[in-house]
Amino acid sequence: MPRYDPKEVEPKWRAAWAESGIFRAENGSGKPKYYVMEMFPYPSGRLHVGHARNYAMGDVVARFKRARGFNVLHPMGWDAFGLPAENAAAERGVDPAAWTYENIAFMRAELQRLGVSIDWSREFATCDPEYYGQQQAWFLKLWKRGLVYRKEGLVNWDPVDMTVLANEQVIDGRGWRSDAPVERRKLNQWFLRITDYADELLESLKTLDRWPEKVRVMQENWIGKSKGLRLTFPFSADPGAERADLGEGVTVYTTRPDTLYGASFVALSPDHPLTEQLSGADPRIAEFVEACRKGGTSEAEIETAEKLGFDTGLRVTHPFDPDWRLPVWVANFILMDYGTGAIFGCPAHDQRDLDFARKYGLPVTSVVLPPGEDPASFEVANEAYVEGGRIFNSQFMDGLDIEAAKTAAIQRAEDLGLGEGATVYRLRDWGIARQRGWGCPIPVVHCGKCGIVTVPESELPVRLPEGMDFSRPGNALARHPTWKHTTCPACGGEAERETDTLDTFVDSSWYFARYTNPDAATPIDKDAADYWMPVDQYIGGIEHAVLHLLYARFVTKALRDEGMLRVDEPFAGLFTQGMVTHETYRRQNGDWVDPSDVEIISEGATRRARLIATGEPVTIGDIEKMSKSKRNVVAPADMADTYGVDAARLCVLSDSPPERDVQWTSAGVEGASRLVNRVWAEFDAEPAAEADAERQSELRRATHKTIKAVT
RNA sequence: GCGGGCGUGGCGGAACUGGUAGACGCAACGGACUUAAAAUCCGUAGGGGCUAAUCCCCCGUGCCGGUUCGACCCCGGCCGCCCGCACCA
Numbered sequence: 001m002p003r004y005d006p007k008e009v010e011p012k013w014r015a016a017w018a019e020s021g022i023f024r025a026e027n028g029s030g031k032p033k034y035y036v037m038e039m040f041p042y043p044s045g046r047l048h049v050g051h052a053r054n055y056a057m058g059d060v061v062a063r064f065k066r067a068r069g070f071n072v073l074h075p076m077g078w079d080a081f082g083l084p085a086e087n088a089a090a091e092r093g094v095d096p097a098a099w100t101y102e103n104i105a106f107m108r109a110e111l112q113r114l115g116v117s118i119d120w121s122r123e124f125a126t127c128d129p130e131y132y133g134q135q136q137a138w139f140l141k142l143w144k145r146g147l148v149y150r151k152e153g154l155v156n157w158d159p160v161d162m163t164v165l166a167n168e169q170v171i172d173g174r175g176w177r178s179d180a181p182v183e184r185r186k187l188n189q190w191f192l193r194i195t196d197y198a199d200e201l202l203e204s205l206k207t208l209d210r211w212p213e214k215v216r217v218m219q220e221n222w223i224g225k226s227k228g229l230r231l232t233f234p235f236s237a238d239p240g241a242e243r244a245d246l247g248e249g250v251t252v253y254t255t256r257p258d259t260l261y262g263a264s265f266v267a268l269s270p271d272h273p274l275t276e277q278l279s280g281a282d283p284r285i286a287e288f289v290e291a292c293r294k295g296g297t298s299e300a301e302i303e304t305a306e307k308l309g310f311d312t313g314l315r316v317t318h319p320f321d322p323d324w325r326l327p328v329w330v331a332n333f334i335l336m337d338y339g340t341g342a343i344f345g346c347p348a349h350d351q352r353d354l355d356f357a358r359k360y361g362l363p364v365t366s367v368v369l370p371p372g373e374d375p376a377s378f379e380v381a382n383e384a385y386v387e388g389g390r391i392f393n394s395q396f397m398d399g400l401d402i403e404a405a406k407t408a409a410i411q412r413a414e415d416l417g418l419g420e421g422a423t424v425y426r427l428r429d430w431g432i433a434r435q436r437g438w439g440c441p442i443p444v445v446h447c448g449k450c451g452i453v454t455v456p457e458s459e460l461p462v463r464l465p466e467g468m469d470f471s472r473p474g475n476a477l478a479r480h481p482t483w484k485h486t487t488c489p490a491c492g493g494e495a496e497r498e499t500d501t502l503d504t505f506v507d508s509s510w511y512f513a514r515y516t517n518p519d520a521a522t523p524i525d526k527d528a529a530d531y532w533m534p535v536d537q538y539i540g541g542i543e544h545a546v547l548h549l550l551y552a553r554f555v556t557k558a559l560r561d562e563g564m565l566r567v568d569e570p571f572a573g574l575f576t577q578g579m580v581t582h583e584t585y586r587r588q589n590g591d592w593v594d595p596s597d598v599e600i601i602s603e604g605a606t607r608r609a610r611l612i613a614t615g616e617p618v619t620i621g622d623i624e625k626m627s628k629s630k631r632n633v634v635a636p637a638d639m640a641d642t643y644g645v646d647a648a649r650l651c652v653l654s655d656s657p658p659e660r661d662v663q664w665t666s667a668g669v670e671g672a673s674r675l676v677n678r679v680w681a682e683f684d685a686e687p688a689a690e691a692d693a694e695r696q697s698e699l700r701r702a703t704h705k706t707i708k709a710v711t
Numbered sequence: 712g713c714g715g716g717c718g719u720g721g722c723g724g725a726a727c728u729g730g731u732a733g734a735c736g737c738a739a740c741g742g743a744c745u746u747a748a749a750a751u752c753c754g755u756a757g758g759g760g761c762u763a764a765u766c767c768c769c770c771g772u773g774c775c776g777g778u779u780c781g782a783c784c785c786c787g788g789c790c791g792c793c794c795g796c797a798c799c800a
Contacts, residue, residue, distance in 0.1 A: 214795080217715055221796055228800085254800060307798080333798040343800045351712090352798055426799055545795080654736075656723060665723085671736050677751090
């Protein structure tokens with residue numbers, strides 16, 4: 001019986017597809033449009049199974065929609081700036097651009113071989129000057145809108161990658177790429193005002209009904225809206241405390257204004273401006289602040305860190321009672337970048353405040369009475385009472401429930417002119433500058449006379465120079481001998497270019513709009529974008545739930561307000577596929593080993609493995625996400641070589657539900673291959689069997705429909 | 712601590728909206744083909760009991776209870792695991 005030979009059939013169809021341009025999407029067409037895309041890859045060198053799974057899923061949707069008569073846009077590009085290219089340059093002395101474009105060529109061929117139905121005429125890489133030049137153009141538009149600013153502030157500094165990280169890129173106090181403990185540094189930084197859009201980003205999450213609940217919840221938590229009161233505790237007019245230079249008082253933020261009569265102290269962040277002023281006058285405060293800074297930022301350190309405080313000697317009066325004096329402390333658990341960087345402590349109803357008060361012997365007054373408790377005898381011991389109840393010990397708020405008391409307290413504060421109801425977000429502005437050479441240059445110059453001047457649009461793109469030196473750590477662009485020297489566009493005098501480059505998440509925050517017309521002379525061809533946007537189905541990993549997916553939403557809204565886009569949201573449908581994981585293997589000397597070099601010699605509890613070549617035993621490690629560094633990567637190309645593309649694709653799609661993580665095993669592809677063969681044999685055999693085979697492909701189509709329905 | 716999710720054979724996992732639990736695949740076992748093996752094809756297969764029998768009976772979807780004619784599915788309470796956020800005032 002003849003066997004199915006993928007090596008003969010596949011090239012034939014690949015050639016036919018390429019020649020007919022069958023996957024090209026037309027801008028404007030009588031058919032309804034459908035825009036499906038997968039998160040574009042970083043061109044690291046080779047595709048791995050995770051990529052194959054991702055692109056095969058999108059391809060199924062694309063082909064299905066095409067078959068259903070839609071005008072389908074299914075593009076591909078490359079997220080091509082970033083550190084791995086710099087590392088390659090440092091290690092091997094290659095040019096990062098050359099290295100990147102070589103990888104792209106290789107991976108493009110792999111994708112084409114997998115038969116992914118992509119409109120390759122729209123392909124681009126973010127490191128193409130044509131792309132990043134347009135990015136610079138819209139960056140300057142946002143600048144003019146006031147959405148870009150520069151500020152000195154404490155930033156997250158990754159000591160290994162030697163660059164600044166956004167808050168979203170710090171995971172458990174460590175850099176998201178380097179895994180190194182992040183340090184706090186004071187630097188001049190560039191920011192995008194994502195917080196201007198905090199409320200809209202939160203509100204319009206509700207419209208994303210084809211997004212996973214999980215991702216919406218994660219973004220909601222990340223934005224972290226809370227309602228409360230911003231309130232000033234005026235400095236008390238003690239004789240001898242003439243501190244006019246310090247201002248009116250200490251302004252705090254609270255979500256529990258109902259507990260104001262339980263206040264026992266006011267506390268400042270060690271990074272609070274007032275703390276800094278006081279440090280100048282009192283070396284003991286300076287010393288305390290220094291001690292706080294030494295504490296690490298890693299999760300474990302924060303978790304176990306003791307609450308520390310220092311009494312500044314300053315006194316404030318209670319906003320509701322001019323005769324009530326409260327001490328002002330500096331405390332290590334107050335965060336400068338949330339609220340106002342200062343709190344009032346209510347120990348009876350907040351656990352941290354209670355711990356602090358017990359440690360330093362501060363008063364504890366209960367003001368919320370739990371149901372059924374006697375107001376005469378109720379006391380808080382070592383556990384703060386944070387549930388509902390009736391307010392007591394609180395003058396005008398006595399007897400109210402918590403919500404009513406909050407309203408009453410805010411009203412009183414406003415009447416006194418000491419505060420106002422306030423909404424506070426956890427979300428902070430997006431720090432977008434990176435001290436790296438392989439990235440999109442920020443198109444501004446620093447002029448001694450004129451200050452910061454933007455590069456005129458006619459001079460874009462500001463191109464990266466050739467011949468950057470990556471052999472040493474640090475910013476290769478900054479130390480380039482000539483690049484930064486230029487003339488000021490405003491006065492014509494000597495000036496220096498900004499040497500920071502943009503976070504690569506900026507590159508990926510608008511690429512979906514660029515695909516709609518990648519050759520446009522403006523960043524976005526409005527007609528094309530109006531036709532195609534939003535992306536009907538976006539597919540990618542869950543790891544971008546608050547990074548890329550939040551940034552892309554923000555940039556879409558900002559560009560919309562700039563009149564460049566008409567949609568409110570970039571991705572109408574989102575599907576987050578699970579990760580592909582694999583066991584890791586190490587040699588006795590600790591080197592990671594490729595799975596393809598390992599054989600398992602016994603199963604079960606005494607599972608052991610050895611190197612195929614030498615028989616050396618290898619240690620079986622954890623099951624982890626496939627990554628180059630741990631070498632637990634399986635290449636789909638190998639699978640396609642052995643079994644053919646159809647089997648490989650079927651295997652990555654059917655092994656596990658698409659949204660779930662899969663632990664990769666080579667076993668599945670055998671079964672897939674058998675199925676492909678059976679289907680083929682069915683067709684190849686007598687015509688009478690056609691009905692049966694038809695049923696099989698019906699079945700498969702049903703599977704695809706299911707995937708689509710899920711997505 | 713807060714939020715989200717999950718728990719079904721040896722394994723990955725099916726089961727529509729509450730209606731025959733375990734589809735499909737992997738691994739396993741038996742058979743056919745072959746000198747033999749591979750490949751392929753056919754068959755068996757949750758656990759236990761009984762039997763001449765592929766008849767039949769009992770138990771089974773993390774645990775305990777409830778609703779229902781009927782529960783993997785709904786409700787209440789536990790246990791365990793995964794993910795996200797977290798000194799957020």
